[in-house]
Structure formats: C-alpha cells, structure tokens
Amino acid sequence: MTEHLQTPEHQLTRTPPSDEEMSFDGLRLVALPAGRCEVDVAMAHHAINIPLAAAPARMAVNSDKLSDWDIPNGGLSYFASGTDFKIRITNPAPQIILEVSDARMTEWMDWAGDGVLPSRTFLDWMPDPDADALARRALSLLARPEQASRLEFEALCLGLADRAVARFRRESTSYVSSRAAACSRDISRAIEWAEAHLHERSLSVSQMAAAAGLSASRFNEVFRAATSETPYAxxxxxxxxxxxxxxxxxxxxxxxxxxxxxxxxxxxxxxxxxxxxxxxxxxxxxxxxxx
Incomplete structure (x- = not known):
C-alpha cells in the first residue's frame, strides 16, 4: 500500500536529539530509543543506520509516497547527505545511527578509492553481523558516556564506517594490502608513539594516525591490514x-x-x-x- 504525504519543502536537518548520544570531530553517534518514531528530514549529514530488531515500517526515500518496508534486524543502511527521508515505525528495540560530516565522509571515500557518493543516495538495509555487533557495543557505550574514552568512541565509529564503505568499495583486498605494506614505516612510528603514551587516557586513533602521517580512516585500514588488529584492539x-x-x-x-x-x-x-x-x-x- 502506498500513502501520499503532503508536506512542505523543508531545510536540511539532522537525526532528532536523543538522551543517549555522543559527538566528536564530525561524528555523532545516536541511540534512538525503542517505541514509536516518526521522522521527516532532509539529511544534513551522511547517516549509517543499524536497527537492533526487525520491524515493519511505512517509509519514503526522496519521495512523498509512504510505502510498506520490512526493516531487518542487524541490517546496515546508508543515507547520503541531502537524502529526503520519512519513516513511521514502532521500534521494538533501539536503533543506532552514526552521522558523518561531509568532510569525514569525503576522507573515508577517498581512501576507499570511490569518491563521495552523489547527494541523496540511499543504500537499503542489508544483513551485516559485524555491523550488528558494533551497534550493540555502541548501545552499551552510549549508556555510560562518562566512562567512555575518545579512543573507544572513535574506534566504534570507524568500525561502523568501514562496514558502510565496504558496501560500495571498488578496490580489492590486495590493493589495500599493498598500500599497507607501503605504509609499514608509518605504522611503526604510530606504534612507537602509542607505546610511549599508553598511560594517557586521552590517547586516540586520530593521535596515532597523526604520528603516522595518515588520516584517521586510512590509518585504521592500513593498521589492520599490517597488524591483523584494529588500533583500538x-x-x-x-x-x-x-x-x-x-x-x-x-x-x-x-x-x-x-x-x-x-x-x-x-x-x-x-x-x-x-x-x-x-x-x-x-x-x-x-x-x-x-x-
């Protein structure tokens, strides 16, 4: 069934505020609570969404026509900046949303070799067990923000972004590995720096990346390819x-x-x-x- 909405043109906006959210350096991690949710936005930022339970919804993307959707448990979706999004849903469990600024997304996509997706792009929910596990960790983190470190926050955001970028990455694993090999000296510098600053609770992935002379997203990818673990791990x-x-x-x-x-x-x-x-x-x- 399709339902037409007569809504006035609206300005770019963001995910509604939540009692459980954290923001830092172009990233905003939000836990939308369980319960009834009605959203009508034109996305001012790129958004990665992972629902923690399946639910039926009435939804419209870049349209005023609400249609029936089945939102899967643990699926990952992506909404590019500028996407016009409307949804009517009763969430049986929270949803995790990561908002990413244009500058951050450009950086990540450049590293992936694709460039930024066109404005108003929407990638439908697809099952992703890794993203689901990260989203559940994010929910736990947002429930105790006073105990969360910048390192943990960045690591979760980069992990979710990596799963989203993987949806539209065109480069091969061998390409990533070759770039990792070329950056081995950079990774060694980052490890030496981290060893000297392990006692600092403020230690962050961005600081390690700066020691390597790389962007945070590129550093996260290269570090994992070179060492088989994330900087956070x-x-x-x-x-x-x-x-x-x-x-x-x-x-x-x-x-x-x-x-x-x-x-x-x-x-x-x-x-x-x-x-x-x-x-x-x-x-x-x-x-x-x-x-």
Missing amino acids: FVIRRRAERAVDMLRENQLSIAQIAFKCGFSSQSHIGSVFRRRYGETPADIRRSNLSR
Missing part, C-alpha cells in the same frame, strides 16, 4: 599486557595500576582482564604470589 591489548607486568613486579594498588596503564577505572581494567584472561587483576596477582 592494539591499545587495549598493550595496556592489559603492561598491567599484567606491573601486577607481577610491584605492590601498587590495582586502581593505581589501572591509572598508570591508561584504563578509565578499576572496573574498566577488571572487565578487560575478564574478557582477555578469564581472571581479574587480583586473581593474577594472587597466582603470582603463590609461586
């Missing part, structure tokens, strides 16, 4: 390894070690240890003392 791994060494070598409190290794709190280092080692910092210290 590298930093967390090295902080955890440094903390293990300190637990075994000195009598500082766990809270002091967490601070010296760049973790946001004692609970943060505890959750990282449980995921990585299946033990708490206190468990590792006790096992070392018993030897």
